[in-house]
């Protein structure tokens with residue numbers, strides 16, 4: 505007999521991308537940013553350390569709430585901070601989805617969503633993307649059983665890097681009987697975002713992370729924007745001190761440095777275009793990416809073997825195989841030099 509809840513025993517658990525020991529490996533597998541974070545982050549951490557860490561942190565992380573509120577023209581009560589956006593996704597599923605409820609998500613997308621539903625003992629229902637990565641009306645279809653509780657939409661999507669236009673997101677949310685979480689982990693690399701839609705539609709909740717566009721994956725910080733009455737409910741679910749003093753100070757400093765973000769965004773977008781063009785020139789199909797990675801498919805080619813060839817040559821990318829969809833390589837945008845090495849090896853391996 506197992507002591508473990510049956511839902512947990514039955515699930516396989518989310519497996520994050522490989523984190524090899526630092527060395528000569530070029531790491532293009534988990535969409536981290538290749539550049540160092542703003543210097544202001546280090547200064548903020550040093551200032552906090554000087555004050556000491558003997559006190560508990562501010563449970564609401566008000567310093568960050570204020571910066572986010574000002575940046576996006578929302579009120580502080582609309583902002584909830586998390587220990588990385590994975591923490592926020594956990595808070596969201598715990599707040600909205602109970603045992604036997606239904607979570608809906610497109611397919612393929614961020615794999616963690618499904619694991620979070622499984623932990624709740626909920627069912628997940630997938631709506632496949634069309635081959636061109638657009639979404640059909642099935643995403644807001646009303647189900648017979650009235651237990652659809654939450655829809656997750658990564659926008660830009662992972663692994664494709666593609667986007668669903670803002671008008672369509674608003675339309676989907678208005679037709680849904682439940683909240684729509686727009687996971688904007690990569691929105692800083694895209695042309696538009698949905699934070700201003702939150703005021704117009706109470707069903708829209710937007711999630712952000714500092715891990716990708718702010719070069720702070722090691723820090724663990726994310727925030728979401730939702731209408732205040734929903735944030736109030738989610739506050740009951742989160743750990744009291746889910747964000748620590750160092751990361752609160754660091755995130756506030758990073759979010760205040762608009763010049764750093766603009767510069768980083770510009771560099772990543774220039775390199776992304778070069779990477780996409782060169783990978784297409786090798787025969788891969790690469791949808792237009794609005795994120796800091798590209799998705800490279802090549803029906804008929806043994807991509808797993810190519811992934812292993814790259815790995816043996818010191819270039820780590822993510823190989824993904826989705827049942828009933830197909831496989832591909834998800835390649836993060838590194839520095840120009842890293843991307844050159846990746847292309848060089850791909851040319852040999854293809």
Ligand SMILES: *Cc1c(COP(=O)(O)O)cnc(C)c1O
Nearest residue numbers: 588589590614658689713715726
């Ligand atoms: C990376 C990623 C996250 C997780 O961000 P963390 O803040 O590092 O937990 C969430 N959603 C998507 C779609 C991501 O790609």
